[in-house]
Amino acid sequence: MWSRLVWLGLRAPLGGRQGFTSKADPQGSGRITAQVIEHLERLALVDFGSCEAVARLEKAIAFADQLRAVDTDGVEPMESVLEDRCLYLRSDNVVEGNCADELLQNSHRVVEEYFVAPPGNISLPKLDEQEPFPHS
Amino acid sequence: QSGSSLRIVSAALKQGQITPTELCQKCLSLIKKTKFLNAYITVSEEVALKQAEESEKRYKNGQSLGDLDGIPVAVKDNFSTSGIETTCASNMLKGYIPPYNATVVQKLLDQGALLMGKTNLDEFAMGSGSTDGIFGPVKNPWSYSKQYREKRKQNPHNKNEDSDWLITGGSSGGSAAAVSAFTCYAALGSDTGGSTRNPAAHCGLVGFKPSYGLVSRHGLIPLVNSMDVPGILTRCVDDAAVVLGALAGPDPKDSTTVHDPINKPFMLPSLADVSKLCIGIPKEYLIPELSSEVRSLWSKAADLFESEGAKVLEVSLPHTSYSIVCYHVLCTTEVASNMARFDGLQYGHRCDINVSTEAMYAATRREGFNDVVRGRILSGNFFLLKENYENYFVKAQKVRRLIANDFVNAFNSGVDVLLTPTTLSEAVPYLEFIKEDNRTRSAQDDIFTQAVNMAGLPAVSIPVALSNQGLPIGLQFIGRAFCDQQLLTVAKWFEKQVQFPVIQLQELMDDCSAVLENEKSASVSLKQ
DSSP, X not given: OOOHHHHHHXXXXXXXXXXXXXXXXXXXXXXXXXXXXXXXXXXXXXXXOSHHHHXXXXXXXXXXXXXXGSOOTTOOOOOOTXXXXXXXXXXXXXXXXXXXXXHHTTOSSEETTEEOOOOOSOOOXXXXXXXXXXXX | OOSSOHHHHHHHHHTTSSOHHHHHHHHHHHHHHTGGGXXXXXXXXXXXXXXXXXXHHHHHTTOOOSTTTTOEEEEETTBOBTTBOOOTTSGGGTXXXXXXXXXXXXXXXXXXXXXXXXXXXXXXXXXXXXXXXXXXOOBOGGGGOHHXXXXXXXXXXXXXXXXXXXXXXXXXXXXXXXXXXXXXXXXXXXXXXXXXXXXXXXXXXXXXXXXXXXXXXXXXXXXXXXXXXXEEEESSHHHHHHHHHHHBSOBTTBTTSOOSOOOOOSSOOOOOOGGGOEEEEEGGGOOTTSOHHHHHHXXXXXXXXXXXXXXXXXXXXXXXXXXXXXXXXHHHHHHHHHGGGOSSSSSSXXXXXXXXXXXXXXXXXXXXXXXXXXXXXXXXXXXXXXXXXXXXXXXXXXHHXXXXXXXXXXXXXXXXXXXXXXXXXXXXXXXXXXXXXXXXXXXXXXXXXXHHHHHTOOEEXXXXXXXXXXXXXXXXXXXXXXXXXXXXXXXXXXXXXXXXXXXXXXXXXXXXXXXXXXXXXXXXXXXX
C-alpha cells in the first residue's frame, strides 16, 4: 500500500482521470476510484501495491464487460453442472477427528491448544494514514 | 509402440522380470539426471523406496494389489500428501506439511503405487506455462529431444543450446515433464481450464480430464470449486484408463462426487465399429490464431474418421467467443473466495506483524501470494461487490448455462464425440512466452480447453504428430458427461492410427537399456 499523496502524484502526468478510463468503454463505468481501491483492499485483504496492479484490474474489468453483449433474458444462472442431482448426505456419525495435535503443528503461533491471533476489531488504517510500503 | 507403458511394466513386475525396487531406483536415477527440467519440487526418495520394498513383498507372496502395484507415479504439488511438503509453488504454503492425503493420492497408494515426488506448477495452478511458481519454470523435455535438436541444427541461427528451451505448458507442467522424461509412468495433474490437457499436448502425452463429479477433489487445494477436477497424464490411453479405474468413484469426503454406479474402465474395449461413430467438429473453434500445422492435423484427423466410415459433422457452439470472458469472471470470483482461507493463522506462511488481525492477514497475504494470484483475488472481489454482483457474477453464471447448453445441443444432434485442437500451436520458447503477462497468455492458451470445464464434460488430449520443428501437437476429444469410457475408447482407437513417435532422449535412456530389455521380453510373452 502507498500513501494517497504518492498515488495522486502518479496519476497527474496522465492528464487526470482520462488516463484510467478503459478503452473498451469510454463512459468509464469500470473506472477505479481511490475509494474502490481502498474498499477492495479491505475486503480482499490484499493490496494493489502499484499502479500496474490498478491498470491490470481495469483491463480485467474491460475484458469482463464483453459479457454485456450476450442476451441472457430468461436464462437462469448456473451454479453447478450437477444441479439436476440430489446432494448425497452421509449419516450424522462422528467417524474421525481427535487430531488436535496434528493440526496445531502447522501453525506458527500456538499456546496450549489455541491458535493465537493478534487483537481484532482494529480496522486497517485508511490510505492517507499509512506509511508507504516498498513496492513488491 | 508406445514406449515404456504402465501395462507393459506391470506385466514385467508380475512375471518377476524386474522388481519394484529396481524400477524405483531406475526412476529415481532418471529424476536426478533430469533435475535441470525442474519438474519436481519434492522428491520423496525414502518414501518411494519403502513403498517399493512393501510392493516387492506383496509380489513375492503373489498378493499384488493390481496393475498399479509397484508403479512409480508423481503428483502435482497442489494435492495434499500426508507428511510430504505441499506448496502449490507458493510462498503461502512453503513448508506446509499436510496431515492427510488427498483422496486420489490415497487411492493410488492403496493400489501400491510408488510416490516419486511432488511436481512443479504455476503458483496455485494459475497459469498456462508452468512458469509462475516460486521454484522457477519447468522445462519441456522435448527441448532436449533428438527430434527437436536435429531440426534446429538445420537453422543457421542456432544459438546457445539451452537458452531457447521450451515451456511445458501449464499449469500441470511438472507432472507432464515428469512423465515425458520417463521418471514415472503416470502423474496427477489438475484441470480447471485446461491445465492437464495443455501441457499434455505440448509434451506429447495423453492428458485426461474426467467428468466433473467422477473423481474426488478432496485434498486438491481448490482453485474453482465448480470446475476443478484431478487430471491424469500418461504416455498412452490404456495407462490413463488404468489410473482412472483406480480413482473414479464416490467419496463421502467430497459431496460433489456422484453416486451413480459407473462402469469402471479398466480395460478399454477395442473400438469395433468406427462407422457407427459420429464425430462433431465445432466450427467456432476454427480461429485465425490457430497455427496452420495444428489446423492441418485437425483436418486430417477428421478425414481419418470419415475414411473409416464414421459420420463427421460440423456443429455449432455459438457462445464459444464468450467462453473465455465468462471463465475469467467465474474463475476470479471463486478464486477470491477460495484464497480467503490463507490468513496465516492455522497453516501456511505468517508475517511478523502483530498489531491487529487485519494487518497481519494483509501482510501475510502480500508476502505469500505472487502478483498473478493477488490480481485474480482483487478482480474477483470487484466482480462480487454488491453493485457489480448481478452484472458480472450472475451474468457470467447465466452465460455459463448457455455455454453448457451449446454442448448439450451438439451432443443431442447425434454427435458422440467432439474433435478439436488442444492448443493454438506447439510449445513455444520460454523467452517468447514471457513477453506477455500471465492473464493474457491464459486467455489465449485456454481457448479450446476451458469451455469443457464450464460444462463439466470429460475431455482428453491425444498426441498426434510432430510439427515441422519436431515438437508434439495434440488434438482434443470431448465426450458426453459421464461417458468417460466411451471417450477413452475412441481416443485409444485414434492413438493406434496416428502412432505418435516416442521421444528420443538418447543419453538418458542408455543407462536404462538393461531394464527396457526386461520390459520388451515381458511384452513378447504377453502376445503369446
